[in-house]
Amino acid sequence: MTxxxxxxxxxxxxxxxxxxxxxxxxxxxxxxxxxxVNLFIFTAMFAGAAMAWNLIGGNAGYxxxxxxxxxxxxxxxxxxLTTHLGVGGGYWTFAWVIPIxxxxxxxxxxxxRLLLRxxxxxxxxxxxxxxxxxQTLAYNxxxxxxxxxxxxxPSPPFPPASYDQPFYYAMAALLALTVLFCWAVRNxxxxxxxxxxxxxxxxxxxxxxQTEMVKLFAFCSSAGLTAAFGAIWAYYVSFVFPGFAFDPIxxxxxxxxxxxxxxxxxWGPLVGALLIVPxxxxxxxxxxxxxxxxxxxxxxxxxxIYLLPNGIVPSGRQYLTKVWRLRSxxxxxxxxxxxxxxxxxxxx
Amino acid sequence: xxxxxxxxxxGVLIGGVYALLASGMTMMFGVTRIINFAQAxxxxxxxxxxxxxxTHFGIDPFLSVAILMxxxxxxxxxxxxxxxxxxxxxxxxxxxxxxxxxxxxxQGVTDxxxxxxPITFTPSYANDSWVxxxxxxxxxxxxxxxxxxxxxxxxxxxxxxxxLGRALRATSQNPAAASLLGVDVQRMSAVATGLGxxxxxxxxxxxxxxxxxxxxxxxxxxxxxxxxxxxxxxxSMPGVIIAAVFLGVVESVIAATLSPxxxxxxxxxxxxxxxxxxxxxxxxxxxxxxxxx
Numbered sequence: 001m002t003x004x005x006x007x008x009x010x011x012x013x014x015x016x017x018x019x020x021x022x023x024x025x026x027x028x029x030x031x032x033x034x035x036x037v038n039l040f041i042f043t044a045m046f047a048g049a050a051m052a053w054n055l056i057g058g059n060a061g062y063x064x065x066x067x068x069x070x071x072x073x074x075x076x077x078x079x080x081l082t083t084h085l086g087v088g089g090g091y092w093t094f095a096w097v098i099p100i101x102x103x104x105x106x107x108x109x110x111x112x113r114l115l116l117r118x119x120x121x122x123x124x125x126x127x128x129x130x131x132x133x134x135q136t137l138a139y140n141x142x143x144x145x146x147x148x149x150x151x152x153x154p155s156p157p158f159p160p161a162s163y164d165q166p167f168y169y170a171m172a173a174l175l176a177l178t179v180l181f182c183w184a185v186r187n188x189x190x191x192x193x194x195x196x197x198x199x200x201x202x203x204x205x206x207x208x209x210q211t212e213m214v215k216l217f218a219f220c221s222s223a224g225l226t227a228a229f230g231a232i233w234a235y236y237v238s239f240v241f242p243g244f245a246f247d248p249i250x251x252x253x254x255x256x257x258x259x260x261x262x263x264x265x266x267w268g269p270l271v272g273a274l275l276i277v278p279x280x281x282x283x284x285x286x287x288x289x290x291x292x293x294x295x296x297x298x299x300x301x302x303x304x305i306y307l308l309p310n311g312i313v314p315s316g317r318q319y320l321t322k323v324w325r326l327r328s329x330x331x332x333x334x335x336x337x338x339x340x341x342x343x344x345x346x347x348x
Numbered sequence: 349x350x351x352x353x354x355x356x357x358x359g360v361l362i363g364g365v366y367a368l369l370a371s372g373m374t375m376m377f378g379v380t381r382i383i384n385f386a387q388a389x390x391x392x393x394x395x396x397x398x399x400x401x402x403t404h405f406g407i408d409p410f411l412s413v414a415i416l417m418x419x420x421x422x423x424x425x426x427x428x429x430x431x432x433x434x435x436x437x438x439x440x441x442x443x444x445x446x447x448x449x450x451x452x453x454x455q456g457v458t459d460x461x462x463x464x465x466p467i468t469f470t471p472s473y474a475n476d477s478w479v480x481x482x483x484x485x486x487x488x489x490x491x492x493x494x495x496x497x498x499x500x501x502x503x504x505x506x507x508x509x510x511x512l513g514r515a516l517r518a519t520s521q522n523p524a525a526a527s528l529l530g531v532d533v534q535r536m537s538a539v540a541t542g543l544g545x546x547x548x549x550x551x552x553x554x555x556x557x558x559x560x561x562x563x564x565x566x567x568x569x570x571x572x573x574x575x576x577x578x579x580x581x582x583x584s585m586p587g588v589i590i591a592a593v594f595l596g597v598v599e600s601v602i603a604a605t606l607s608p609x610x611x612x613x614x615x616x617x618x619x620x621x622x623x624x625x626x627x628x629x630x631x632x633x634x635x636x637x638x639x640x641x
Contacts, residue, residue, distance in 0.1 A: 063441045065448070114623065120441045121383045122582075125574045126623070129616055132571040136613045248567055252452060255445060292460070298453025305446060306434065 050269030061198030066127030074230030105224030262311025363596025372547025394552025424545025
């Protein structure tokens, strides 16, 4: 309970949110160079996708490996809607992002119900299988997806000088929505129930927690948010191909960002993405696409798992707590104890 | 009808290779409760190594197995001792992601060294085949099957009729009791991981002989192996072997009668159907949910 109360709406939390929104809005105005805005777009996308993974992977503790599949579903939904049905165009296409997200969440509800009967390694296998099924369908349902040719989405008539700006603001808005959603989940009974599932699912069920419902909620909202990011991505790159849209590496990278920043914490996945995506994009921009990033991903992943198992955000908070406790001295032992309990719980 | 029977024969021969790879994963899973998400990639790494041995030193792919198996055993032993063992409480689910990351890193290395064009290697007997009762039997696939059966037989002998095998089985049945009776559980886990990797060392070169491969083929192969694991019930060696051969046949029959595009899809659909009807897999004794943790 303390963990929940400690992060309820407080002045410091509001200040964090305000700073975050201001930074999101100002960033492309302060740095309008196209390659930088492009970098911001991908950073926001991966940060949001990592936060979406955190709902099922961090809060509920289910090792989901299929989020690249939801991303692909969103991307293909966007491509098919805009080309076959001819809906949207220009700014109006962005209006489809939220319906695609909600639609994906609904479509995957029955599948999630089935998958969530399993746990741990079997759940990991089945989620990545979902990704492979999506990829195979994208290759083989040629009448709908044009198979291995991919679908080209007509580029919107945005002014060339600020072509990337609308996409950036769409990504940023969706990222802000994701942060708000994850914060609301963490501070609700659902968040508490998810943590109970993560800590001991059988006991939680024995105590009357609606484990099936909250797991399904985490799974579907994770799927829907990831699909929404995929939809904007498809519109931005204006070309979808089964191998790129349904990418197992995306599944691994969101997990990497979450673990680097701090799995289960609110800002952790965002911090993780902020640290890695710009570097990766910059290297790709400077040296062109190479296979080195696969090796680099694996190396960073192993370093994080073995040297920084709690992630940056929880470790940093623990450090600050320690400093604060030393400074406040023995006069307020209870408060210090309370805070250390909170961080100990938060950082699990 | 002839086509049908022919594709069953081809399917059984391929199923042997899948069975070898998947039984390596089962062996490792039984003792360590870790699913080796890198098995497919390590098999492909071995296919590349065997390709190099063949083109540079003229070593036959079937002979290179004798070199690759011990190397992979030591590699697996090391991976367990230095990486997986240290994960502690977070254990199996975390180890699965570590192995997945290792597989992706290994793909980065092979893409860098060998490029991303599909590789086929063609020893002199690559296109030989025999006709038996009107059915065509390709020599490469036949030798691959024989090889897979031989290695599986060796694994069976080790598991059932040696002191080491008894310790391995004891650890997989009850680690706490085994450790009380003097079995070094961590060492057995490392040995089981080594044996699992050695299976990849044996199957990699023959996989490379049968199929053109790139680093990216790992996902196709991985999805098949995972399906075989779940259908076979994760811990049951005979179950996994039967599931592998069964799925090899299904894949080959669908490729021959419907379309090759949908053959790998059949694996995945079979997986979901089985999961709906029998969550514990076709041969598993335990429920999937309870069997793990």
